[in-house]
Amino acid sequence: MDKLQKSGWMASKLLACFGIIFFGVTFVSTFVNMFFVNASVSKMLGALFVVYAVLLALVHVVTAYMSRRLFLVLLMAAAVVLRVVWILMIDTPPVSDFAVMHDTALRLAGGDFSVGHAEYFTNWTYQLGFTVYEALMIKLFGDPIIILKIANIVFSAATIYVIYLTAAKVFNEFCGRVSALLFAFYIPNIVMCSVLTNQHLSVFLFFLGCYFILHKGMTAKYNWIFIGICFALGNVIRPLGSFFIVGFVVYVVLIQLVPFGKTLFKQKQARSILQKMVGVVAVFFVVQQLVNFSFIYAGITDYKLSNREPYWKFMVGLNAETNGTWSSEDSEYARPFKVGAERDAAELEVIKERLADKSQVAALFVRKLAIFWGSEDASVFWSVWDMDKPTLAFTLKLVERVTYFLMAGFAIITFLGLIRRKDPELNNQAYMLFLILLLGYAAVHLVIEIQTRYRLDIMPAFIILQSFGLYVVYKRLGLKRQTQ
Template sequence: MVKLIFNQIVMWLVLFLLGISFIGVLIYKVFGLFLFAIFVFFKYKKISVLSGLKSSQHNFAVILLAAFILRLLWVFIIPTKPISDFGLMYGYAQKVAQGDYSGFHGYGYFARFAHDTVTVLYFSLFYKFSSAPLFLIKIANVLFSTFSVFLLYKVVEKIYDDRQTALVSMLLYALYLPSIMYNSQTMQENIATPFYLLSTYYFLAAVKNQTQDKWDKVKLLVFCGLGLAVGHMFRMVGYVFILAYLFYYLFYKRFQNLIIELPVIIISCLVPIIILSSLLVSSGITESQLWNSKEPYWTSILKGTNIEAHGHWNLDDAEIPELYKHDPVKITEASKQIIKDRLLNTPKLKLLGFSIIKFESEWAVPDMSAYIWTIPGAVDYFAFAKVFSKSNLILTGLASSFYLILLFMSILGLHRNKDRPVEINFFLILYLGYALFLMLIEAQARYAYMLSWIFIIFAAGGVRLKDDTVVKVYLDRSIEY
């Protein structure tokens, strides 16, 4: 009974949030609405979704190669300049390569935000091969992104036990604009995403493992934890995945699985992080542990609760650390008090409106702000980039239409497929947990990008019927439910 109630609550909460995202795109992206309306008009009662795509090694290779070529072409055509935090990480990596670790000490930027440490160290490795390694880093991004496309295929195949559906998902991810555009920017998500996908794949492999060989399952769980560790060191949201693993075990597996298997994942995740962090501190490279930034995490929550700034970065909240001389205790106390005042003294309707607007600003942005982070900085460097800078409407229209279809098929599939694989519940929990996490911290659409592949997994259910084949989806069937 408890499992059923939990399942229904999570299901309807996810559908509600997907609906807010869908409506948000329709409201703010008129051009996308136009294209979507034309799409539905021509299809009328039915939407043919890649029904001709056959499962074969040839199609698999073609899609994977196309994913690689599209990303490589983008990197060649759009020479994005590292800006903001990305520029700081890329620039400081050169000093690290020369043996200057001062930025990791005192109140240096990367001592205050220690979670960026591993990314800086990663970039510094490229300076060993070139004095200007930006293009090499972008090529690595392309390889990681293409690997993510492959991993999504493996994840969907593991969920549905069906290669054809996996190919559909693979094609959708290969064409997903943000996953193409962000390759030209030096952002942590480019490296973190495939490792989180890898962790997810091994988790699914472990929970679906029916063999009697216990060591085989242990190996899968260890690889799950190791993938999670690497992903977390680049983008520290691994605890959201751990909580999703926990709740999935709690409600969909036996309690024995929870107390035996989850600790293996957690230990496999924590050990490499603790070892690396301790080595960095003992060698004098860093002063703080990777998980112990000198600027308290409360400052991110402080910005995330700023009503007037809609939860985004703002100067008033950003000046708090300097105001209190970077004293973590005073910063934490001041931040907590301001947050408390905002939540308790803001009218409830205004707080509700703020929450909806903030959520939409994170999840109802079809390109996940990829245009903002990749195009403007490239215009001054390459004339062809100016074409894209003047074609924002076209890129926005394409991204909006694609995203609307993903959201629509996600809602349709989740609402229609009552007999969907139980593993889909893990992704429902993961999405809900991540969405709630983003509601707490400073809002940026690019933060949602790292988990945006989850919509492709949901959409896979929208192109399937009960016989587990890729088919034509009839809109009038959804009305029955």
Template sequence: MIELKNIGYFEIFNIVRTGISILKIQNGISKFILGVLAIFTTLVLFKMSMFYYENYATVNRAFNWGSLLLALVFVGVVGYFLVKISDQNKKLNWAILLVMLLVFMVVATTWVLVVPKTQLSDFGNFWTRVPGLQHGAKLYETDNDYFSRFAYQSGYMVYVLGVVKIFGYHIFAIQFLNVIYQALILLFTYLLTVKIFENIKVARLAVLLLMIDLDWFALNSQASNQYLGSLCYLLTFYLIMQDKLWAYILSGVALTIGCLIRPIGPVVVAGIVVFAILYTMFENGKFNYQKPLKILLSLVIYLALFSLAGWGIRASGLNAYGLSNYDPEWKFVTGLNYQSNGTYSPDMDRLIDASKPRKVMSKKEKAALHQEINYLNKNNKWLSLFINKVGGLWSQRTMATNFTGYSQNHSAKTVERVDYLAYIGSIILIIFSWIGSFSLFKTKFGNNLYLLLLPMLAFAAAQLLIEVQGRYRIEFLPVVAILAGLGLYQFFIKKDV
């Protein structure tokens, strides 16, 4: 009996020791992730400061500095009242949120009515092809056209066709649906913040900082897939956080729709997988197999539904390539071009000749890719390119207002001022998200925060290699806004969250 008792105590000791070790490892990994985030936001802030100095600090000083100061005062005053209003009454909390969403929808709809209805760039590719498709035209002519090279865009094309089928060929239907999606994004930004920090006041501030960012919502006038895609990804995260079987099943459906609409699914999936391994497989120092299996169920549902959707698109005759990427080289050719800092440029676009077969152009693009890599290796420009790309994607203007065609019916001076006012929203998000990233080291929050941070950091890492545009960050601006809400909150309290 004594020997058995001794063995029992020894086993208990080992279990406790193992649990403590796992917790130490998990805490170490968490601090590492927060450290990476802090470095990232610091770099974004530094590049934003450089961009501001080079483009705005020394020109139109009265308007630029005055507008920025007024915007900060506005955020401070409104933020102060949002924090001072009690959060103990549930009805009052919802009333405040609904008022904020209503104000946003009025402003966002007004923006849609003010800017031209012309659909530009890739957005025009979706909208202008609809009448032809309705009368039997093909989505593409050769295997080197836009929709054959980037067949994964077919998912959003189906959505556009569906909206036109229901509401007719009226761009306002697409635009107003975008406004609704944006309002729902604000709602889920609020819900996710409350879920993570259990702090309604931080959630109010996060919504405030995102809703005033014209750089974020300006693309609602275009047939843009970013808002619906962003909403689906946020919904996926929120459902996973519910930790219920039905929610895991629905999260797989939401993830599928998100990837069909806005195909950045691989980085989101990568973030979810890492989260599952680091934060659900071991909880409180104990092995837990149920949560990882439930998340695996979500991913299996996503893979099955996405594959089925690809088959359906091929079977429908819309696109023989399904949802594939038939031109994997192009994003890397542009993304590793040092002269353009990894952004789209007309010079790079000249490589494309849609009249030539994909096999011919693929060889040409591969040759160009090797040239870019050799240049970066020979001149030791990799780090410089990566830093510049972080600035282009996260620190500079999203260029959303440029895609509205606002310059068609307004003076150059007006356009310049509107573009700057839009960028002020990004500046405020960048400043307060930087503060928020450091505040995390002394703030209590649930591990669910990492379900948002890991996909965003995975996205940021992937963008180091492929083409970047400022508007590509739109999907993750709600996550940035959550950090910014926490950062702004620090100015109104004397104790930790």
């Protein structure tokens, strides 16, 4: 093993150690949130026992007694029906940014392109991508808001299938089924279907791109084109594409190229992987430029689909008084400054002040990590908006908390297994793609604004990684039978 190969091996081990630390913090902070923030410890314990028992029973049924086809048909049917029932029962109105984008989409569909030049979109031009998508849906299918909510269900169901294929590829058929099962019944993923958020479509596109990375490997003839297109279109809908591109490059270099060692440029396979990696990045940027040009040419906007206030989320994210959550004081501070160089300079000055006290910054990072990954998901708040349904909201939050807590525990078991490397099913390092993405996502949110609903953007990676831990628990309980 030469130095390059050894450094790659050490980096993999180090990432696995960071995985244990991350999920350990998530587990502990979720425990604290469950039993010290929530009022009823007895209800929480009862829910924890019930959800754990039901989960194991469901896992046993879907892995031991169902064929692959039967499992997928029943799961997809159950997932769709559950979400349809939810959007019919809960008529969530568009509010906040969701309302701005929907109202603008209605006017765009009616031919009024001037709305794209409103202050909201000149500041945060990247929001136009999803707004135009909504406008196209309205133009094609009419303006009843339920059409957009049904589209959310379609993309949510498609993501479930992508997660199944991906987890089965990364680990095994058992993990594919339990990952799909958990995502299908994950409360935030269900209740957010009634909210006009861009996350359902973007999550589908980003993780479809991840699947293409692993499907047949990077040496496949056309996969690199599909990866670039998926990440680019996902970025048009929600501006996380650059993050996924960076995570992809880190994964390919560290896991697929470094093992070649000193023979990297001599091996035909390595050269092919390197060329396709560059091709993915090129396709991503070409598609971005094409979309930018088309929006500007159509007269929807004068700017690229980017954030014209790049320091805002950093300024808010480094606010120790609000623990990195949205700050009305910061908003009032920034408003008088003109967007562009003037506002950038003003916000950058605040950022420098907030970074000056290193101990305070370190303490803020610890609090943000615990809050972002341990607090209850805000999806119920957004979905059951201003409705007098306290019992329903409490029940949903209870189930979300205990399910998330269990998954964090299973993930710790996964990474203990990865460190020990005694299980032959862990020889495939494809899981590293999702660990890199998850750790990178956590690192980025140490310095930018946090909202717990942002967890949904990366939850497929979280659920895929924890699935092997559930597999280990299932085997240790003596329940394992041959998966159909």
